[in-house]
Amino acid sequence: MITIDIPLTTAYLKEMVQINSVNPGLSPGGAGEGEIAGWLARTCKELGLDVRLQETALGRPNVLARWPGMGGGKSLLLTGHMDVVGVENMPGSPFDARVEDGRLYGRGALDMKGGLAAILGAVAALRSSAFQPAGDLWLGFVTDEEYLSAGTELLVQEIRPDAAILTEPTGLDICIAHKGFAWLTLTTLGRSAHGSLYDEGIDAVVHMGRLLNRLECLERDYAMRREHPLLGRPSVHASVISGGVGWSTYPDRCALRIEHRLLPDESAESVLAWWQAALVELSAADPQFQAEVQLDFVRPGYEIARDAPIARALEAAYNRVIGETPVYTGMFAWLDSAILGRAGIPTVIFGPGGEGAHAAVEYVNLDEVFRCAAVLAEAAVDWTGAPA
Numbered sequence: 001m002i003t004i005d006i007p008l009t010t011a012y013l014k015e016m017v018q019i020n021s022v023n024p025g026l027s028p029g030g031a032g033e034g035e036i037a038g039w040l041a042r043t044c045k046e047l048g049l050d051v052r053l054q055e056t057a058l059g060r061p062n063v064l065a066r067w068p069g070m071g072g073g074k075s076l077l078l079t080g081h082m083d084v085v086g087v088e089n090m091p092g093s094p095f096d097a098r099v100e101d102g103r104l105y106g107r108g109a110l111d112m113k114g115g116l117a118a119i120l121g122a123v124a125a126l127r128s129s130a131f132q133p134a135g136d137l138w139l140g141f142v143t144d145e146e147y148l149s150a151g152t153e154l155l156v157q158e159i160r161p162d163a164a165i166l167t168e169p170t171g172l173d174i175c176i177a178h179k180g181f182a183w184l185t186l187t188t189l190g191r192s193a194h195g196s197l198y199d200e201g202i203d204a205v206v207h208m209g210r211l212l213n214r215l216e217c218l219e220r221d222y223a224m225r226r227e228h229p230l231l232g233r234p235s236v237h238a239s240v241i242s243g244g245v246g247w248s249t250y251p252d253r254c255a256l257r258i259e260h261r262l263l264p265d266e267s268a269e270s271v272l273a274w275w276q277a278a279l280v281e282l283s284a285a286d287p288q289f290q291a292e293v294q295l296d297f298v299r300p301g302y303e304i305a306r307d308a309p310i311a312r313a314l315e316a317a318y319n320r321v322i323g324e325t326p327v328y329t330g331m332f333a334w335l336d337s338a339i340l341g342r343a344g345i346p347t348v349i350f351g352p353g354g355e356g357a358h359a360a361v362e363y364v365n366l367d368e369v370f371r372c373a374a375v376l377a378e379a380a381v382d383w384t385g386a387p388a
């Protein structure tokens with residue numbers, strides 16, 4: 001069994017939490033990933049890995065580090081994002097990386113510098129053992145997951161490992177599925193007129209009521225009847241509505257932004273088609289009803305079979321390290337694994353737990369960081385294989 005260096009892994013985590021890497025896409029003026037990328041590049045070089053930077057935006061590079069295999073084995077990517085969400089809601093010092101009762105506190109401790117520290121702790125342990133991988137072992141530290149995922153989008157253009165483990169916080173469960181989402185805008189078009197001119201005006205806001213009613217029906221008649229064993233049901237909700245100009249004016253336009261949360265087998269095209277059909281029906285029933293639907297943004301969900309080789313390798317490693325069978329789980333939130341999966345890289349999600357991702361108080365359980373590191377190290381040995 002590989003032994004994790006606990007003080008070293010804790011020091012890695014502390015240093016990373018102390019580096020502000022707030023995503024500037026989310027929080028204007030955020031520090032970005034430049035400094036932490038520099039720190040990670042140095043640390044990976046100290047570990048003897050080949051390091052290269054991949055610029056995803058000015059001063060915001062991915063760090064790709066490679067432990068070249070001796071040949072003949074499968075390659076593995078251990079990956080996670082360097083960016084963190086804003087700290088506007090955090091009292092005190094969000095980057096002080098305070099340790100208390102086995103927890104390390106601070107923005108990004110859980111989401112997901114704990115997972116990055118587990119990766120570094122695993123590789124440091126493997127480097128100080130006699131292990132030599134047969135296949136390449138890749139580390140991918142990416143930018144911008146909390147906003148547009150520019151980091152992983154670029155990473156998959158450069159490397160195609162045989163499998164990946166994404167160390168987002170799962171509380172040491174093995175996550176094999178997560179939801180996707182689609183953002184759409186529905187617009188009803190009326191006719192502007194003075195409020196007294198009932199036979200001239202067409203009220204776009206009232207017409208939006210019909211679409212809101214359809215949304216309720218969709219939730220009741222479709223979404224509530226589907227059930228994924230790990231992800232529950234899909235859902236749709238109204239997010240933002242706007243329309244109307246004044247008391248005495250018929251509104252000529254009303255816009256409603258909606259969000260669908262999708263199961264892995266659902267596509268944005270299918271929800272778009274559903275809305276297009278609803279608009280056709282409503283216009284057929286009332287010639288004055290006029291509306292449009294537009295798909296603004298989509299992130300498909302993701303799922304991998306529980307018996308996929310990378311899941312089995314991780315489960316075997318988990319068994320050896322923890323002495324139990326792991327829990328398989330799904331996550332509601334969207335993750336970079338969907339991009340990795342779509343690029344043909346079978347990916348499972350496995351990382352340390354804690355509480356408060358994106359919240360006012362955030363911490364990671366140190367013990368879970370160390371156990372995660374030990375499982376990752378064992379899984380990497382199994383997957384990348386020692387040469388004969």
Ligand SMILES: [Zn+2]
Pocket residue numbers: 081111112145168
């Ligand atoms: Zn995350």
